Amino acid sequence: MELRFLEHDEGRVKFVLSGVDSAFVNALRRTMIADVPKLAVDEVEIYENTSLLYDEQIALRLALIPLRCTEELVHPEDCECGGKGCEKCEVKLQLECESPDTEGSITIYSKDLKPLDERVSVVHQRIPLIRLTSLTKDVGSIRMPVKQRVSLIAKARMGTGREHAKWQPVTVCGYKNTPIIRINEEICRGCGRCAEECPKNLINVREKAEISDELSCILCKLCENACENKAIHVICADDSFVFFAESDGSLTIDHIVTKAARIMQRRCDNFISELESTAAQ
């Protein structure tokens, strides 16, 4: 197994993984999407909501906000409290907001969501959550100000993408077979048809066709079909993959990849011990 990084920072990673089969990379991909736990708002207690959004709409918007936590909480199902909610498996956030005193509107942002626990923080500050408007209405001969208010407590818990997409730690997460492009220099006439067809503009033709950035090829094989002489061939390597993943911001991409690998390892360990205990019987 060989690993080579092409891109790597806190939020995204792109690497070439060679010497493995597609079953392994696909298992890694699926584990990253469905089994790496992260924090998201799961239950909302709404005390007051006179805004234009329904309770459900607000709850949905809250659930989609990426949250970061300094320590890894326990999944409520595995917690000693039995899933009722305690310090170890739950964090609370509060939202108290009101439309302006005079006629007009304000936008409530994700930064107005106040964590009631110092371990948790909101990653993106400027996600518009709710729009609150103050109006004046004439009631008989009196002009009455009508204000809108929202007051709620949101409870965030750990979960996995298998349960709900709000707990999925990655956005884009996938791979392709490493492309290998072969040009037969003896039959290539340098006509440039392949270069015209390539949607990624990877082919330059001077005297013969040349490839500039092989790994960006999307394996569409348009170049192959365009070449009348059959001088160009695009091959998918079956033991090498270009893997790409992007975090939604709540966890670092390093954490997601290593955690996914650990989960796969733990599953295999469980399988081995199960095998051994069954064989011993």
Add this chain to the structure above:
Amino acid sequence: MMIPVRCFTCGRVIADVWEEFRERIKTEEPKKVLDDLHIERYCCRRMLLSHAEIVEDIVPFG
């Protein structure tokens, strides 16, 4: 009604750049603004390009 928090297709958070996008396209080319804001994929780009903010319009009916 309000800008969706995330892209429907890939799940990237896009709402945090909405207000900047809305202000900047008044004077700049949308393509350039999207590139500047690092909105790369076309699934996320269409979220911003095709959004109509109508939350203000329904205030009288609220």
